[in-house]
Amino acid sequence: MTKSGYYQENDGGEKLKADAHFNGVVDGEARKCRDIGCALFFMLCLGGVGICTILAGEESDLDLLNNDARSDLSQDFAKVKDQKYVILVGCLCTMLLAFIWLELLKRFTKVVVYGSILAGITAVVAVGIIVMSLGKSYTTFVGACILAIAGLLLIFVFFMRKKINFSCAVIAAGCKGLQANKSIFTMVTPAVLGITFLYLLWWFVTAMYVYSVKGNTIDCKSYTTETKCRSYGCDWNSTSTCTGTGYDVKEASRWAMLYLVFMLFWGMLFLQGIARTAVSGTIAEWYFTRDKKDIPCGNSMKYLLWSCTYHFGSIALGSALIAIFKFVNWVLMKAQKGADNCLLKIVIGCVQCICGCIESIIKFCTKFAYVYIAMHGESFGKSSKSVSNLFSRSSFGKVFTSDLIANIIVHMGMFTAVGLVAVGTLTYMDKHGGFGASAAIVLIIFCCITFWIVGITVEVATDAVVVCYLEDVERNSSTRDFRGEDSYFAIDKSVSSHSQGINGHVETYGTGK
Numbered sequence: 001m002t003k004s005g006y007y008q009e010n011d012g013g014e015k016l017k018a019d020a021h022f023n024g025v026v027d028g029e030a031r032k033c034r035d036i037g038c039a040l041f042f043m044l045c046l047g048g049v050g051i052c053t054i055l056a057g058e059e060s061d062l063d064l065l066n067n068d069a070r071s072d073l074s075q076d077f078a079k080v081k082d083q084k085y086v087i088l089v090g091c092l093c094t095m096l097l098a099f100i101w102l103e104l105l106k107r108f109t110k111v112v113v114y115g116s117i118l119a120g121i122t123a124v125v126a127v128g129i130i131v132m133s134l135g136k137s138y139t140t141f142v143g144a145c146i147l148a149i150a151g152l153l154l155i156f157v158f159f160m161r162k163k164i165n166f167s168c169a170v171i172a173a174g175c176k177g178l179q180a181n182k183s184i185f186t187m188v189t190p191a192v193l194g195i196t197f198l199y200l201l202w203w204f205v206t207a208m209y210v211y212s213v214k215g216n217t218i219d220c221k222s223y224t225t226e227t228k229c230r231s232y233g234c235d236w237n238s239t240s241t242c243t244g245t246g247y248d249v250k251e252a253s254r255w256a257m258l259y260l261v262f263m264l265f266w267g268m269l270f271l272q273g274i275a276r277t278a279v280s281g282t283i284a285e286w287y288f289t290r291d292k293k294d295i296p297c298g299n300s301m302k303y304l305l306w307s308c309t310y311h312f313g314s315i316a317l318g319s320a321l322i323a324i325f326k327f328v329n330w331v332l333m334k335a336q337k338g339a340d341n342c343l344l345k346i347v348i349g350c351v352q353c354i355c356g357c358i359e360s361i362i363k364f365c366t367k368f369a370y371v372y373i374a375m376h377g378e379s380f381g382k383s384s385k386s387v388s389n390l391f392s393r394s395s396f397g398k399v400f401t402s403d404l405i406a407n408i409i410v411h412m413g414m415f416t417a418v419g420l421v422a423v424g425t426l427t428y429m430d431k432h433g434g435f436g437a438s439a440a441i442v443l444i445i446f447c448c449i450t451f452w453i454v455g456i457t458v459e460v461a462t463d464a465v466v467v468c469y470l471e472d473v474e475r476n477s478s479t480r481d482f483r484g485e486d487s488y489f490a491i492d493k494s495v496s497s498h499s500q501g502i503n504g505h506v507e508t509y510g511t512g513k
Helices: 036-059 063-069 073-082 084-107 109-132 137-159 161-180 183-211 226-231 251-288 300-308 312-338 342-376 380-393 396-431 437-476 486-491 493-500
Strands: 217-219 245-247
Touching: 036 183, 036 251, 036 312, 084 109, 084 161, 084 396, 084 437, 109 137, 109 161, 109 396, 137 161, 161 251, 161 396, 161 437, 183 251, 183 300, 183 437, 251 300, 251 312, 251 342, 251 437, 300 312, 300 342, 312 342, 312 380, 342 380, 342 437, 380 396, 380 437, 396 437
Parallel strands: none
Antiparallel strands: none
């Protein structure tokens, strides 16, 4: 089936056909707004948050929050303000290390990948040895099991080395694509982060208003713990008694808080989807473009605009599916904490595990659906089906391995970079006035977020390159006019062996002739 010069999969999952004009993405003129109903529903839900802000703002009493602030932690949080510039420098150092890590990952991909894997296995071995050294019979057994797991991991790495090598080539290509499209970091990322900050600010203000709405008056003397006393706006005095006038929470406020928690999940996942789609489209066009110099500067902003217009509803639908299960897991977690029955806690834990597995599967499918949405401009449902059919006709092992390896190196890189910055920064804080627990927590959180911005972009670029590679092979296997780099095809024996049977050289089928 042909549409605007681009061959799409049909509903039967047939192979993609060759098209000399295909450059990785469908032009804006051929795109349409998809999943409009979900887009309207998402906007309606955002309007609901606005209504909560207005209504709760009129009834709220922010003095109730001041009572909570008179805890011992308030002094600790004051140190966060005193050390704000040190924390900022720590974040900048983390950002610098993240870009150095990106460059090293591009140039020495195999070293970084295998080094990260071996470091992880070494950590498992160290844990096993430490557990065995405790000297008890059960700890010896547990330690032996941990060491056995480390051995199985080594065997797994050995037998998966070809797929890992392919993953290295794909990750290196993703890093090249990111560095060739600098507007991803200079335009798209700041724009999405700015919107995210404004959304979080709006959400926290609304949550603060809802939390501070007064309910019925209660007798504070009945509360015997400081936490319970302060949570209802009462005064905890020096004699360890609860005094003053407190207020319970309105039933409407409870439902409003649940709604706000769900919208926090949905809104944040939606913004992540916007960024994923924009980056995926940029990388896809870079992959299929023969002369990389033809790509205009700031090209990624085009895909950000398309993500916020044509694909608004599709991204809202994909993020809603994840948000629903994330919200259910959150509710179950709260229910498990409040449950007194041990059997009930076990049952809730099992349900949590099931929901967590379903959420992980949806996440995995959704992020690749976003790549296809960026490339072909189809609806979320059709993109999910098309990319699933592509994987089923190709090697799912390549997709899974590349995704797993990218995830491992990002987390190992984040652990290393944040660990170095945290140790150096906290040492400086300790020598210049000390630091509180809150300052350390804020530093680590902000440094993790800073590195995660670069790391998650590498993961998205890797996912996009994998999808582009599989589509490239399927489209151009008959003509051998592949668009990707030679390194993928040289490693992938299923392609390179067939290529060598025609011309005898893999190099003639890529762009690096």
